Amino acid sequence: MLRCEGLTQTYLSGGRELTVLKDITFALEDSGFLAIVGPSGSGKTTLLGLLAGLDRPSRGSVFLDGADLGGMTEDQRARLRGDKVGFVFQSFQLIPTLTALENVQVPLELSGRPADERPRELLARVGLAERSHHYPAQLSGGEQQRVALARAFANRPRILFADEPTGNLDSATGGSIVELMLELNRDFGTTIVLVTHDLTLAGRARRIIRLADGVLANDTAA
């Protein structure tokens, strides 16, 4: 499903080359649930961005569902994301000018699929059927993240990337969000890549990759 080889990311910082990720190689099977953990600054989020095709690596390559991201233009990658990828962000990232329902509709509309039934079902699934016409500002943090989850699953993605999805939530709410993610992983067979520094949360994953200073320090599957 997801494979990366020799993934290296360097930035220029104050005239010096700064290596954020160094030679990361691993592969993830279909319907897997991977957690990437590590202290802040270890390169977790950078890795997630590269795996999802949000950025280009300095070296190395990423294959998402068999497609080599390195050979694609930004718009081609955007189309791939629209077809096969879902996202959940730490800060929810709902579009503030759209209602909950409309936020969930966006991925479907982008790919030109009918956007009537499924968004409502998904909102009901995350327990927000009653609040589908509310704007993000009218929802609590946990509710916003549930809308974000519904949005992430709207286009039946093959893979879901989640960046600290519970980082802005209290532990009880965070726990319910993780439950929901597991449920959806089970029901839809979606591969999940989760970035977190919460070890309890990571413990729910079937596989854990630990990063330290940009190097793959430990892989429970290895």
Place this chain on the structure above:
Amino acid sequence: MTSTGFVLRMAAREGRASWRRLLVLTAAVAVGVAALVAINAFSDNLRISVKDQARSLLGADMALVSRRPLPPLAEAVLDTVSRGGAVARVAQFAAMAYVPRTAGTQLVQVTAAEPGYPFYGEIVTAPATAWSRLHDGANVVVEPALLAQLGAKVGDTLSLGESRLTIIGVTTRIPGDVGVRAAFGARVFIPWRLLQATELLGAGARAEYAAYVRLPADADALKLAGRYRNTLRPERVRIRTVEEDRNNLTETLDRLGNYLGLVALMALLLGGLGVASAVSVFIRRKLDSIAVLRCLGASSGQVFSVYLLQAVGMGLLGSLLGVLGGIVIQQLLPLVLRDFLPVAVSSAPSARAIGLGLVVGLWVSSIFALLPLLTVRRVPPLAALRRDVDPSPSRRDPLTLPTLGLLALSIVALTALQVGNWQTALYFSLGIGGAVTVLWLASLGLTRAVRRWNPARWPYVWRQGLANLHRPSNQTTTVVLALGFGAFLLATLYLVQHNLLRQLDLSGGTGRPNLVVLDIQPDQLAPAESLLKADGLRLTGPVPIVPMRISAINGRPVLRTGDDSVEVDSAAGAGGPGGSQRRAAWAVRREYRSTYRDTLVSSEKLTAGKWWAPGAAPPASPYAVSIEVGLASELNVTLGDTITWDVQGLPVITRITSMREVNWARFEPNFFVVFEPGVLERAPQSALLLTRVDDPSARGRIQRRLVERFSNLTAVDISNVQAAVEKLVGQVTLAIRFMALFSLITGAVVLAGAVATSRYQRVREGALLRTLGATRGQILRVVIAEYAALGLIAAIAGLGLAVAAAWALARWVFESPFGVPASVAGLGILVVAGTALIGLLNSRDVVRRAPLEVLRGE
């Protein structure tokens, strides 16, 4: 297409929630479009009115016009063309009117007409029968203003020259008459057959003689005019036709409309600046959403389209509102321009103007939105994930330069569309570009300067206010451009008006004459002088005036050709190569009213040659003349050239011995040509006298006594002339200022928008500062410091540009001296104070809301 579907739906949803943020865009476009629609609709209606009323403007199919009674050749032409039609003769001249009952005198413009005039159109009178009864007796119909001026009423006797006439009515409408004309004397109509009896048109009197012709139905006025024009030109008889008159008038009015439209276009372009600034702020707030959309798989093109569509939608709304506003303002324009219009203009909306306004408004809002929208294309999706990724792309979009080019091209094209001339459009656009560059540099200099030299010793509030000018996402450039441009336009108009009027300041200097007595015949001179002196007045003059024409230059006769613009000498002489020299036709053909004297006067300066020595040897042919420099270049003559004059039939050969520069703006008797004394003393001539009477009522009394005693004299009260000129200039500038006002309104909209967009940031900053212990007063002073600095730099740059522009106009267009009045500084202070005020009004929230409320709302 699914992509289109998404873009449309997304734009609609986004727009539903965020249209308020783009209201500035809408307002900025609306003001400019309103001005444009109003002026263009007005021009269209004017053109239609001129077309419809063209025949009544001339009052005939054709007219033969001359400064002298029509010569025999013209009479012969008249006989030929009017066969089967009709002729009405008309003479027009200025004279003094006097009403014995009220003892009022007034300078009037007399029209003596034969029955039948005008053949087309109608002079409407009150009572309605007055016009038809005009020729029944010794009657006169006058403009209503004259009755007020003389304190007279219908039925009174009006004395005009040697005639006593009965006022039988007033005109209520004269076709083709322009309101400002009345400033130079009310119009009075008398029967043609009474013209002789007035004895006003003696030798040398200034009058225009015309024969109005109604042609037979099958005649073609243009063809006839073409056939006889060249025959009559050497006789100094012009031929006017309806069609040519209409074309000339349409051309003049079009030019007026075009240039007023240009002022409107400037408001719209300034609005474009508001569009760009509003969109740029709008996009900055949307970067997060854009990054998310990119994460969710939206292509850069789709996202770009979503936001372009919103900008265009609000631009369309602005254009529609502008059209509505334009239709309302259009009703006001005839009032502002009333005195310049020879026709009644309807205020019906014009489809062309509305369509043009919509298209231009939409185009301006799209093209100006494009540049800030380019940012959208390069927002990295990674920004949704990482807070530390700057969502505003640093690299320049490759489309930036093409977009800028398109923008520049659009400005030239829009201007060309408005003035109908590519060259003017190009110059105008370059001017705008120059002004914008100067203003941009000024704002850049300001931010650089305060960053580098923010004086550490200044009080905190001032340093904070100045520091705000270069904080991230500041609006310094936008505000300086918008305000500076508005100030530039208004100050330029103000300076031009001031300099034109200052030049015409006739009352200045207490010793200057303010009463001129014209047309004094030689036998009237002594009694007139003693009449004035009896009142203890000090006289200037008499200044003799001798009418003459040029018959030859350097021995070669002139005026034997029909060339329209220039006179070409016959190549007979031993002149230059090819033997032809170009001379301006008007200068060769005109009647010269020359004088003779032995000294220069104060309004003249010798620029070449030598003035004749007083008391020198008696003059001999060729006699010495001094010529005005401007005329010399028109005539293409210089020192040493000879000019042969036709003085009432007698040839007088002269040689140019000096050239003078003349300040024509001084209302003093100035002359193109001055003869040395001892040549023209015996020629037929009249004289003028000048004097100064400070008390206006005494001035009126003296005018009256002169006219009672010498009915042919014209006494001109220069303060009236000055008032008329001021009124004229005032009305021209009122029209322009009215249009320039829209630029100022747009500038204020852009400023308010700029302030409003940073309000959120300010409210947070204010809350933070107050948490740290700042008082409301301190925070308000920070705001004042920031906006006063903005206003100051905009005012300095705008006024500086205006001074440069007005100087250039004075130097090359009006050819007048130039000065900057202190009152311009007042305009500057107004800009600074206004800016600070708008800043303060928009910052009320900063101090009104509780700090905790703001910080928790984060």
